[in-house]
Amino acid sequence: MGRRLVQNITSEYLAASSLLHKRNRVMVYVEGYDDIPFWRAIFDEFETPDRRFEISTPARNDLAKGKKVVMQFIPQAGKHLILCVDSDFDYLFGELCERSRQVNQTPYLLQTYTYAIExxxxxxxxxxxxxxxxxxxxxxxxxxxxxxxxxxxxxxxxxxxxxxxxxxxxxxxxxxxxxxxxxxxxxxxxxxxxxxxxxxxxxxxxxxxxxxxxxxxxxxxxxxxxxxxxxxxxxxxxxxxxxxxxxxxxxxxxxxxxxxxxxxxxxxxxxxxxxxxxxxxxxxxxxxxxxxxxxxxxxxxxxxxxYRTCPLFVKLREDIVRILES
Structure with a gap:
């Protein structure tokens, strides 16, 4: 049942839902409860009367959380379903391993570039x-x-x-x-x-x-x-x-x-x-x-x-702009 719910939540589904409510609804999946205030503070800047962000842990019946769980939504990600994760070492490792390649190459996945939000x-x-x-x-x-x-x-x-x-x-x-x-x-x-x-x-x-x-x-x-x-x-x-x-x-x-x-x-x-x-x-x-x-x-x-003047945060913000303008 949990797996079917994961498969049903897609960017396309959320886009259709936005049309019904006459307002763009962008779901943002993060790793855990502690991450929600951090990402909320970031996306506040980009919220408009026509666009609303909803920051949440992944929608799963088993309530599973964490980076691996967020990355399970990579196939469903898009303009209406954005994924946010801590970089850990993935930014530094670049193309050296499969997970790092995924993190660095997925268009609708945002990473911190620092090891974590802390x-x-x-x-x-x-x-x-x-x-x-x-x-x-x-x-x-x-x-x-x-x-x-x-x-x-x-x-x-x-x-x-x-x-x-x-x-x-x-x-x-x-x-x-x-x-x-x-x-x-x-x-x-x-x-x-x-x-x-x-x-x-x-x-x-x-x-x-x-x-x-x-x-x-x-x-x-x-x-x-x-x-x-x-x-x-x-x-x-x-x-x-x-x-x-x-x-x-x-x-x-x-x-x-x-x-x-x-x-x-x-x-x-x-x-x-x-x-x-x-x-x-x-x-x-x-x-x-x-x-x-x-x-x-x-x-x-x-x-x-x-931290908003931090060069790595500026890089993260540019990624958000790229996604929203794509």
Whole structure:
């Protein structure tokens, strides 16, 4: 029954339905519930009185979700049924494997170009604004772009091994769990813009890299060739954060980074209030008023839309325009 429903939902069916309702209805299938707000925010720009988008997980009786499920609709996709997926490594792998070819060549399938939507949520130029919304204090005490560029440069050599393991379908070479542990940051010193953290991280990466090269000597030359290939796809070490596993970036790096900066900004704000001339009840009221307007950092990161100037997002937006104008 589920399979028959999959076969019946086509772009042509939705086009006919649009004629009945005298308004273009474009169904947009995404991987999961968390993806719906992200894609909704994007398609809002393109909605008109004559065109309405409906963002949803795939229509299946078994409620199955995920990238593989979305890609089952490739034969039915069209102007009225658009498919949206995380790139994972498919954009980087280009034509190297069948699924990557499908993702890169399907006309009515949109991909993030970053590994996942979380990489956009962590776009470095937008992180200061996240801190401002969380703390209601617009003071530059940390250079996010500078830190993330250096962080990316440092982890690139082991990212290369992780991506290579995925490319040759040998995840035991360097597992996701090992990669997460190797690139995770546990502390950040705001005063030195994370310099101590980066120095510590570089030592950890060098240790891990020595182990990988020693354990897999026969693969070193292939990894070096793969490095050349990735760079030909536009990857540069300072932008590794676009292509690494999204939840690893968000949960193990950026959440810690932004949380630490926000804590510092809150302390500054509270210190300013405590140093004022107010005393007693007026002082307590001011502190209470400030605490009441603070926002949750994790929730703000999840709803961050400050990635729209990102070159990879611009590429994604151009794909949407191409589909709608075809």
């Amino acid at each position: 990489n956009y949520l962590c776009y470095p130029p937008s992180l200061h604004s996240v801190c401002v919304r969380a703390t209601k204090r617009d003071t530059h005490i940390f250079e996010f772009e500078e830190f993330m560029a250096e962080y990316s440069r440092i982890i690139y050599p082991i990212f290369l091994w992780y991506a290579y393991a995925a490319r040759v379908d040998q995840p035991t070479i360097f597992t996701l769990a090992d990669f997460r542990n190797a690139v995770k940051i546990n502390f950040v010193n705001v005063e030195d813009n994370g310099e101590d953290t980066l120095e510590w991280l570089e030592k950890q990466v060098e240790k891990r890299l020595r182990v990988l090269r020693s354990k897999h000597k026969q693969r070193v030359a292939e990894v070096e060739e793969f490095d050349t290939y990735l760079r030909s796809r536009g990857v540069v070490p300072e932008e590794t954060h676009f292509y690494m596993q999204g939840h690893t970036l968000l949960d193990n790096v950026v959440a810690t980074l932004v949380g630490t900066v926000c804590n510092a900004l809150r302390k500054m704000a509270v210190g300013q209030i405590l140093g004022s001339s107010r005393q007693g009840l007026p002082l307590n009221n001011e502190l209470s008023s400030y605490n009441n307007v603070l926002s949750d950092v994790d929730e703000l990161l999840k709803s961050n839309t400050g």
